[in-house]
Amino acid sequence: EAEVAQSPRYKITEKSQAVAFWCDPISGHATLYWYRQILGQGPELLVQFQDESVVDDSQLPKDRFSAERLKGVDSTLKIQPAELGDSAMYLCASSLSDRNTGELFFGEGSRLTVL
Amino acid sequence: AQSVTQLGSHVSVSEGALVLLRCNYSSSVPPYLFWYVQYPNQGLQLLLKYTTGATLVKGINGFEAEFKKSETSFHLTKPSAHMSDAAEYFCAVKLGFKTIFGAGTRLFVKA
Numbered sequence: 001e002a003e004v005a006q007s008p009r010y011k012i013t014e015k016s017q018a019v020a021f022w023c024d025p026i027s028g029h030a031t032l033y034w035y036r037q038i039l040g041q042g043p044e045l046l047v048q049f050q051d052e053s054v055v056d057d058s059q060l061p062k063d064r065f066s067a068e069r070l071k072g073v074d075s076t077l078k079i080q081p082a083e084l085g086d087s088a089m090y091l092c093a094s095s096l097s098d099r100n101t102g103e104l105f106f107g108e109g110s111r112l113t114v115l
Numbered sequence: 116a117q118s119v120t121q122l123g124s125h126v127s128v129s130e131g132a133l134v135l136l137r138c139n140y141s142s143s144v145p146p147y148l149f150w151y152v153q154y155p156n157q158g159l160q161l162l163l164k165y166t167t168g169a170t171l172v173k174g175i176n177g178f179e180a181e182f183k184k185s186e187t188s189f190h191l192t193k194p195s196a197h198m199s200d201a202a203e204y205f206c207a208v209k210l211g212f213k214t215i216f217g218a219g220t221r222l223f224v225k226a
Contacts, residue, residue: 006158106151
């Protein structure tokens with residue numbers, strides 16, 4: 001069964017350091033999402049891509065976060081510099097299209113701890 | 116603006132008892148509705164979804180949910196809880212190209 005791949009699964013870093021997460025969506029899925037999930041809360045959308053274009057990054061803290069999906073396939077989310085409040089699970093998801101009725105398929109997530 | 120409210124951050128039931136997790140949404144038009152489940156340190160996986168048609172939808176692991184437009188609700192139920200159902204459950208709505216999630220309800224199942 002096709003899956004969304006994410007790495008690393010766990011990352012511990014010190015504040016002010018740079019950190020990057022990688023996501024490879026299910027083959028053929030045009031839409032890719034990065035969500036942040038703080039412990040005890042629901043996922044919050046950070047950025048949404050349709051192919052290589054950003055559809056929504058209104059909740060992305062652009063002073064320190066960046067995301068790219070250069071060839072419309074895999075994607076990288078970067079944080080520089082990391083802050084204590086960035087400790088969370090970063091979830092990548094994909095779907096066939098942002099206009100269909102279909103569900104999101106999630107990866108296992110990347111758990112970030114900032115010390 | 117659309118929003119999702121899940122009543123009760125924690126629900127505890129005995130094994131074999133009815134499970135009821137509540138979800139209400141706010142939207143000017145009926146959205147597409149979903150329930151996802153999340154096990155510890157894992158991503159979310161779909162339990163069931165409502166798009167159009169029959170308002171009672173069945174999902175995996177014996178769960179079902181009923182869309183009630185008049186109540187703007189999409190509550191999740193399961194007749195008999197199993198220990199393996201212990202997890203966090205998220206209600207989500209999709210309107211247009213955006214999917215937003217509720218805060219989640221953690222289900223505890225007691226032996």
